[in-house]
Amino acid sequence: MGLHDRELNKSPHVSDEVRKTTCYMCACRCGINVHLRKGEDGQPKVRYIEGNRDHPVNKGVLCAKGSAGIMQHYSPARLNKPMKRVGERGKGEFEEISWDEALTTATQWLSEIRNVDPKKLAFFTGRDQSQSMTGWWAQQFGTPNFAAHGGFCSVNMAAGGIYTFGGAFWEFGSPDWSKSEMFMIFGVAEDHDSNPIKLGLAEMKRRGKKIVGVNPVRTGYNAIADEWVGITPGTDGLFILSLVHELLKMGKVDLDYLLRYTNAPHLVIDNPGGADHGLFARDKDGDILVADRATGKPVKSNAKGVKPALQGVCKYARGKVARPVFEMLADKYMSDEYAPESVTERTGVPVSQIKRLAQEIAEAAFEKEIILDQPWVDMKGEKHDKMIGRPVSFHAMRGISAHSNGFQTCRSLHLLQILLGSIDCPGGFRFKPPYPRPVAAQPKPHGGSVPNTPLAGPPLGMPRGPEDLLLQEDGVTPQRIDRAYSWDAPLSAHGMMHMVISNAHAQDPYPIDVLFMYMANMSWNSSMNSKGVMNMLEDKDKDGNYVIPKIIYADAYNSEMVAYADLVFPDTTYLERHDCISLLDRPICEPDVMADSIRWPVVDPATQGENRDVRGFQSVLIELGARLGLPGMTNEDGTAKFKDYADYMANHERKPGVGPLAGWRGKDGDKHGRGEPNPNQVQAYIDNGGFFEAHLPEEARYFKHANKHWQDWAVEMGLQDGPVENIFQLYSEPLAKFQLCAEGHMEPIPPETHKQRIRDNMDPLPTWYPTFEGDAVSETLYPYNALTQRPAAMYHSWGSQNAWLRQIHGSNPMFVPSKICDEKGLKDGDWALVSSHHGAIKVQVKRMEAVNVNTMWTWNAIGKRSGAWNLDPDSPEAKKGFLLNHLIHELLPPKGDGMRWSNSDPITGQAAWFDLKVNIEKAPNQDGPTEPQFPKQKRAKSSPTNIEYGKEWTK
Amino acid sequence: MHPAISVIFFTVTSGAGFGFVALIGLGVPMPESGVGAFFASLIAGGLAVAGLISSTFHLGHPERAWRAFSQWRSSWLSREGVCAVFTLVLFAFYALNWVFFDNRIGWLGLIMAIGALATVFTTAMIYTQMKTVPVWNNVLTPVCYMLFALTCGILLAGSFGYWEAAVVSLPFFALVSIVAAWGAKLMWWQSGETLSSRGSDAGTATGLGSIGKVKLLEKPHSGENYLTKEMVHQVGRKHANKLRMISLLLGAGLPIVVCLIMLIAGANGFLFAVAALAMIAGLFVERWLFFAEAEHAVSLYY
Amino acid sequence: MTSLPTETTGKKLGLVIDLDTCVGCHACVVNCKEWNTGGYGAPLSDLDAYGAEPVGSWLNRIHTFEVTPEDAPASIVHFPKSCLHCDDAPCVTVCPTGASYKRAEDGIVLVDEDMCIGCGLCAWSCPYGAREMDPVENVMKKCTLCVDRIYNDNLPQEDQIPACVRTCPAEARHFGDLGDPESDISKLVAERGGMDLMPEMGTKPVNKYLPPRPKTHSTVEPEAPKAKALDAKGFLGWLDKTLEAL
Numbered sequence A: 001m002g003l004h005d006r007e008l009n010k011s012p013h014v015s016d017e018v019r020k021t022t023c024y025m026c027a028c029r030c031g032i033n034v035h036l037r038k039g040e041d042g043q044p045k046v047r048y049i050e051g052n053r054d055h056p057v058n059k060g061v062l063c064a065k066g067s068a069g070i071m072q073h074y075s076p077a078r079l080n081k082p083m084k085r086v087g088e089r090g091k092g093e094f095e096e097i098s099w100d101e102a103l104t105t106a107t108q109w110l111s112e113i114r115n116v117d118p119k120k121l122a123f124f125t126g127r128d129q130s131q132s133m134t135g136w137w138a139q140q141f142g143t144p145n146f147a148a149h150g151g152f153c154s155v156n157m158a159a160g161g162i163y164t165f166g167g168a169f170w171e172f173g174s175p176d177w178s179k180s181e182m183f184m185i186f187g188v189a190e191d192h193d194s195n196p197i198k199l200g201l202a203e204m205k206r207r208g209k210k211i212v213g214v215n216p217v218r219t220g221y222n223a224i225a226d227e228w229v230g231i232t233p234g235t236d237g238l239f240i241l242s243l244v245h246e247l248l249k250m251g252k253v254d255l256d257y258l259l260r261y262t263n264a265p266h267l268v269i270d271n272p273g274g275a276d277h278g279l280f281a282r283d284k285d286g287d288i289l290v291a292d293r294a295t296g297k298p299v300k301s302n303a304k305g306v307k308p309a310l311q312g313v314c315k316y317a318r319g320k321v322a323r324p325v326f327e328m329l330a331d332k333y334m335s336d337e338y339a340p341e342s343v344t345e346r347t348g349v350p351v352s353q354i355k356r357l358a359q360e361i362a363e364a365a366f367e368k369e370i371i372l373d374q375p376w377v378d379m380k381g382e383k384h385d386k387m388i389g390r391p392v393s394f395h396a397m398r399g400i401s402a403h404s405n406g407f408q409t410c411r412s413l414h415l416l417q418i419l420l421g422s423i424d425c426p427g428g429f430r431f432k433p434p435y436p437r438p439v440a441a442q443p444k445p446h447g448g449s450v451p452n453t454p455l456a457g458p459p460l461g462m463p464r465g466p467e468d469l470l471l472q473e474d475g476v477t478p479q480r481i482d483r484a485y486s487w488d489a490p491l492s493a494h495g496m497m498h499m500v501i502s503n504a505h506a507q508d509p510y511p512i513d514v515l516f517m518y519m520a521n522m523s524w525n526s527s528m529n530s531k532g533v534m535n536m537l538e539d540k541d542k543d544g545n546y547v548i549p550k551i552i553y554a555d556a557y558n559s560e561m562v563a564y565a566d567l568v569f570p571d572t573t574y575l576e577r578h579d580c581i582s583l584l585d586r587p588i589c590e591p592d593v594m595a596d597s598i599r600w601p602v603v604d605p606a607t608q609g610e611n612r613d614v615r616g617f618q619s620v621l622i623e624l625g626a627r628l629g630l631p632g633m634t635n636e637d638g639t640a641k642f643k644d645y646a647d648y649m650a651n652h653e654r655k656p657g658v659g660p661l662a663g664w665r666g667k668d669g670d671k672h673g674r675g676e677p678n679p680n681q682v683q684a685y686i687d688n689g690g691f692f693e694a695h696l697p698e699e700a701r702y703f704k705h706a707n708k709h710w711q712d713w714a715v716e717m718g719l720q721d722g723p724v725e726n727i728f729q730l731y732s733e734p735l736a737k738f739q740l741c742a743e744g745h746m747e748p749i750p751p752e753t754h755k756q757r758i759r760d761n762m763d764p765l766p767t768w769y770p771t772f773e774g775d776a777v778s779e780t781l782y783p784y785n786a787l788t789q790r791p792a793a794m795y796h797s798w799g800s801q802n803a804w805l806r807q808i809h810g811s812n813p814m815f816v817p818s819k820i821c822d823e824k825g826l827k828d829g830d831w832a833l834v835s836s837h838h839g840a841i842k843v844q845v846k847r848m849e850a851v852n853v854n855t856m857w858t859w860n861a862i863g864k865r866s867g868a869w870n871l872d873p874d875s876p877e878a879k880k881g882f883l884l885n886h887l888i889h890e891l892l893p894p895k896g897d898g899m900r901w902s903n904s905d906p907i908t909g910q911a912a913w914f915d916l917k918v919n920i921e922k923a924p925n926q927d928g929p930t931e932p933q934f935p936k937q938k939r940a941k942s943s944p945t946n947i948e949y950g951k952e953w954t955k
Numbered sequence B: 001m002h003p004a005i006s007v008i009f010f011t012v013t014s015g016a017g018f019g020f021v022a023l024i025g026l027g028v029p030m031p032e033s034g035v036g037a038f039f040a041s042l043i044a045g046g047l048a049v050a051g052l053i054s055s056t057f058h059l060g061h062p063e064r065a066w067r068a069f070s071q072w073r074s075s076w077l078s079r080e081g082v083c084a085v086f087t088l089v090l091f092a093f094y095a096l097n098w099v100f101f102d103n104r105i106g107w108l109g110l111i112m113a114i115g116a117l118a119t120v121f122t123t124a125m126i127y128t129q130m131k132t133v134p135v136w137n138n139v140l141t142p143v144c145y146m147l148f149a150l151t152c153g154i155l156l157a158g159s160f161g162y163w164e165a166a167v168v169s170l171p172f173f174a175l176v177s178i179v180a181a182w183g184a185k186l187m188w189w190q191s192g193e194t195l196s197s198r199g200s201d202a203g204t205a206t207g208l209g210s211i212g213k214v215k216l217l218e219k220p221h222s223g224e225n226y227l228t229k230e231m232v233h234q235v236g237r238k239h240a241n242k243l244r245m246i247s248l249l250l251g252a253g254l255p256i257v258v259c260l261i262m263l264i265a266g267a268n269g270f271l272f273a274v275a276a277l278a279m280i281a282g283l284f285v286e287r288w289l290f291f292a293e294a295e296h297a298v299s300l301y302y
Numbered sequence C: 001m002t003s004l005p006t007e008t009t010g011k012k013l014g015l016v017i018d019l020d021t022c023v024g025c026h027a028c029v030v031n032c033k034e035w036n037t038g039g040y041g042a043p044l045s046d047l048d049a050y051g052a053e054p055v056g057s058w059l060n061r062i063h064t065f066e067v068t069p070e071d072a073p074a075s076i077v078h079f080p081k082s083c084l085h086c087d088d089a090p091c092v093t094v095c096p097t098g099a100s101y102k103r104a105e106d107g108i109v110l111v112d113e114d115m116c117i118g119c120g121l122c123a124w125s126c127p128y129g130a131r132e133m134d135p136v137e138n139v140m141k142k143c144t145l146c147v148d149r150i151y152n153d154n155l156p157q158e159d160q161i162p163a164c165v166r167t168c169p170a171e172a173r174h175f176g177d178l179g180d181p182e183s184d185i186s187k188l189v190a191e192r193g194g195m196d197l198m199p200e201m202g203t204k205p206v207n208k209y210l211p212p213r214p215k216t217h218s219t220v221e222p223e224a225p226k227a228k229a230l231d232a233k234g235f236l237g238w239l240d241k242t243l244e245a246l
């Protein structure tokens, strides 16, 4: 036969044009090349989407969701026109209206409120990636009731980090993949940093370095880890502090690092019962004191050349004694309470494993020390000729943060990193610009509600202490509808979106008039107690009016939440609009690169389907702002200041020279970071592949918390306005202050009900306490833990409308440990009832070995309401899929005191999704479907039966 | 494997048809000409053709079926097509001579019989060649197919009532053939080759067997796909045993009883026809099981 | 033509899949579908796409296995599977139409879909579940090794690799010439003990799988610590000594 192969066109035409923009199938925000090709109707159609190789985030790769962008963009569940509700809430019955009618209605509703009491608008924006703009809008409107989804997502992670060292994981920093010798990953299934983590793990593997996965479930990243710690949920704090115990006992901590960069030597006043107990000892200038190692005398911590002691009582003023933080922490963590033998039972981690891991960590950090010949100068002016690395790195996400002890657990993990000296050193954890940014460099939260007046500052921020709480005159009642920055959750830095609907329904602390939401499926997977939330949204008062009077909602698709809106703004898909991924917001930088990016309409919505009349939500918001006459959005003459969001992106200035986008500023586009607005800035981004990047100078790449080169560069680039002092807070004084309030020593004083819990939980040194739900329910009634995990190939609820992704995850079983299966007589495919203190669900079982013996789990947000997302009402998502949310309540079970606490972290208000305790039994009726089921949501239109995408090009 | 009706129908009817053609070609006593010959030819050819037509229902693109003749050098399906058409063309010529000219051309019959048996053999080889389905991948598979075809041929031939002219007692011949065919089938069932008897399991399918016991936790997609629908078919053991009994009763038991009656009480065309129909009915069940019980390598990891 | 090529160049293009790094993210699966649905041959269609029983054709799929050793806790292995472009490809020899063939030039196994009658035999003969009949187009689909990418002059040189390889975020997929013992991927296979799937089927697959590296079991005892544990008093001593040295 020989070498005569058949004729084959090996170089077929690929696409007519490639347009580069940013993916939005999830919040990772990878760069994408969108290949366009003429479709049958002569209009450009998406042929193929691939990763942009030049992009700092994904470096060319693309995940499953990103690769399914075509099906997301052409989803039959897309909304096409503004709608007003015609049926009862929840039914999904709407009438299409014009944009003018929609905007006029909204303007009328909102201006009525703004004229009287702006806080009657609750504006909550879900998984918003334009918070710097939406938050600014809320500020101009004058309502404190603004937040995005962070409160129910992972504020513990963010706040735990910012309050400890001015950074955190994900957007704030990442492991030094190319230099780490050992890497430990805690409680991560997928994370926001989806592609970068995978790229990083691949790099560690290529280099043959050890990866340890700490997770009750051994799938995904944990499956490829070299070692698995199958921890009991909610006990990571104990495990971590036990590692700290071991390291301290071995003397494996970096004292030099602690002295230079942390408050380890700072003196803490030891005056039990006194009004200053637990505060730092300060001199009359207000400077924090340390004890001089040679003399034992107190000296200013920032005095030049001071050699502070790390132990010993210091008489720092007449009759007053204080002790260094380090001594306190050594006392605390070296106690038997944290010995491996004491924690093994609770954590489920063998003593030998804790001990061995502590040794391996110590070995990686101290025996495999990295030395870079890179001179640098620190902020005190001291010159260093080397950068010394402790190459152990850590990463964590919701597995540790979505618990009621998550803030303290996150702090514990950072304590561990700091003791090792591995923060922002070669091989350790690295800050991403604009971080580090400690609390002092962050805004404070702003409250108030004055008719027709903006707030004095942004609604969200980081409280410095009790003085920054947002309470009403009485010092008790929250100012905000979500009760953020109140005694319920003093450091709720991201707000508490998960409490908005239930508080608005209870009219506690006050009733609202308009609930305005964007991009959050609150009547379904985004809420705890989904069914209860649906009822609250439908509930009417005795006059037959809805208890929550008006709901405006902006979504791109026919989600479960759309059914509850009175007025619907149809958003574009991510390929049809301008977006701004700004350094003012949630940036996309990598440790060595400062970067921001845009989205732009790579296809014009008008060409993307019949009668498609959609607008980017941010543009709509800007127009609403102009119609309402909001400052910043209106010219003197009352006309709109910005044409649309693209115009805002280029021309809005947050402060002179600093705007939403950092690249190509200045009239001629030749300035970066700072510079006057450039009218052609958006085009400059488009020409550069949709993003801007600036590389950090070599000498600025590590030790940014104390690096003069970094500080200078950051100032030059507009990331900060001057040097920022960043001392790592092993001991957190703000927490000590809250404890003093609870003791009655400091104003304001919390109500009786809250005193105990503030005293117990707001320990200034990282600590561990049992999760609240676990503590509140009976161990015999609900002996097991139940968790959800993110599937890599599905994004919350919005992936199910995707014809490709839904084939991968069209339904979800409950993965149940084999031991429980054997005890309960459960086999694969059996129907079981899983119950919690709040309710029961009926689900199908899948037996599993590679999981913590007391923990069952399922994929998150696969279950759908029948009829939602324009899916067949009998689709597997509705009939075999389920939500765990029906078992989770936003309140804890009632205690003896009659109080029902929110199911959240007591410090930050982070929703405690993973505290859930359950039981499981074989269902008496072995037929489906899953339960609960809900009345069908009306489908907006029918969906096509078959898809043969791309057929026109294959002929 | 998914027991597709079109394929079951194809293998059973074309087997019976070609079996009958073979017997005719071998010169089994038959009506000499005219109506009787016409009906005999119609049934033999009809069954064979109906089977072949049915097999095209299984195709995604029946309009391209002609392409299937091209690869006789390597493909058993292609060979089957070629053999079938070759045999049917010969048979058409043979039948014309027979029906209209009262002439059963002996040498042609012989070639035709070889062709018919080759067709059945090639049909069987389509399955036998599949290493992925160990129970098929067995020398007994073509033996069964051919013996079943021949038996059907004998019983069908007998139905025309010309047994007296036979050199051997046709009922006896039929009895031997039935026993032989089902004997082979019993041996086939006995042999029960499985993936595990061939050394394949989830461990070899994944190469992970050396690490530990391998079990599928999650399918690639939560729903079904072509592979699970086509290759992974589960029949309950009890159910399968029941169906085996039914196939044996219909396909073996009843025809044997009929043959015994005929041996004692004398042959009878009607009784032969009853036996033939029972046999074919039994084979439908047997064939359903042939597919439904066959475990495909894909089931190791789905 | 449906016979296997008798003369070849010796080139055997294929994939090497690293089970030690695959996190089971399905990126390769979806990107493959996306590339191929508007590319080689008929689209990869989806039947009942928004309905109760959606079924589509895919050229690459990820299984998840649980592997339980005798003396250690179970682990999970994510397992991508597409055509292995076998040397002794039964799917080629069973094909009655000549639609299935193996290229002499580089060993890629392809289906000429215009010739395919959709009989399904090739899928039956494949032990790896690597062929799927398209539910709408009714022709046999299989991995083409992105033959329309790897030689495509309309793509930049660096993108002339399979879509799945280009997109894999965990770098678990490698592409190259397994016929050349000096190629990077041949060396990788040699180094990591790359294995064949179901060698007993006699298909001689070209694609190779790199096995997961051995894991550390939780009960492995720590070695005698290099640093001695310090008691409370010892700790203070150590502290003083260390500070002294700074």
Ligand SMILES: Nc1nc2c(c(=O)[nH]1)N[C@H]1C(S)=C(S)[C@@H](COP(=O)(O)OP(=O)(O)OC[C@H]3O[C@@H](n4cnc5c(=O)[nH]c(N)nc54)[C@H](O)[C@@H]3O)O[C@H]1N2
Pocket: A126, A127, A149, A152, A153, A154, A518, A519, A520, A521, A522, A525, A526, A527, A554, A555, A556, A557, A558, A559, A560, A561, A571, A572, A573, A574, A617, A788, A795, A796, A797, A798, A860, A861, A884, A885, A913
């Ligand atoms: N049981 C359990 N529940 C959980 C969690 C858990 O771990 N377990 N996790 C929680 C967490 S961390 C989060 S962040 C939430 C996430 O939950 P949600 O924030 O509700 O996320 P999605 O389900 O993705 O829905 C967001 C909405 O955005 C809409 N949308 C999608 N694209 C666009 C667009 O381009 N424009 C507009 N305007 N709208 C769009 C979708 O249609 C959908 O209605 O879930 C929470 N719920």
Ligand SMILES: Nc1nc2c(c(=O)[nH]1)N[C@H]1C(S)=C(S)[C@@H](COP(=O)(O)OP(=O)(O)OC[C@H]3O[C@@H](n4cnc5c(=O)[nH]c(N)nc54)[C@H](O)[C@@H]3O)O[C@H]1N2
Pocket: A026, A065, A153, A154, A186, A187, A188, A189, A190, A191, A192, A193, A194, A214, A215, A216, A217, A231, A232, A233, A234, A235, A236, A396, A397, A398, A399, A400, A403, A787, A788, A789, A790, A791, A792, A793, A794, A795, A796, A857, A914
């Ligand atoms: N593909 C995809 N990517 C996503 C999302 C998505 O829906 N799909 N959602 C995005 C969003 S909004 C978020 S917030 C992030 C969240 O990203 P992740 O933090 O990865 O979120 P989860 O899937 O909730 O993962 C929690 C992990 O923690 C484990 N876990 C639970 N409790 C504990 C515990 O007590 N200790 C330890 N050690 N582990 C525990 C669970 O088993 C699970 O593996 O992902 C983002 N990325």
Ligand code: SF4
Pocket: A023, A024, A025, A026, A027, A028, A029, A030, A058, A061, A062, A063, A064, A065, A066, A067, A194, A195
């Ligand atoms: S991780 Fe995936 S979905 Fe998220 S932005 Fe990147 S490519 Fe898109």
Ligand code: SF4
Pocket: C021, C022, C023, C024, C025, C026, C027, C028, C029, C062, C078, C080, C167, C168, C169, C170, C171, C172, C173
């Ligand atoms: S893309 Fe890579 S890591 Fe993801 S499933 Fe495919 S091979 Fe595995």
Ligand code: SF4
Pocket: C082, C083, C084, C085, C086, C089, C090, C091, C092, C109, C125, C126, C127, C128, C129, C130, C131, C142, C203
């Ligand atoms: S993997 Fe299957 S389809 Fe691919 S060449 Fe081998 S036998 Fe043929």
Ligand code: SF4
Pocket: C094, C095, C096, C097, C098, C099, C100, C111, C115, C116, C117, C118, C119, C120, C121, C122, C123, C140
């Ligand atoms: S399905 Fe197509 S490619 Fe496969 S054997 Fe049949 S004709 Fe050949």
Ligand code: SF4
Pocket: C031, C032, C033, C035, C036, C059, C060, C082, C083, C142, C143, C144, C145, C146, C162, C163, C164, C165
């Ligand atoms: S090589 Fe191409 S066709 Fe084959 S699995 Fe990869 S992407 Fe799909």
Ligand SMILES: [Mo]
Pocket: A152, A153, A154
């Ligand atoms: Mo989240």
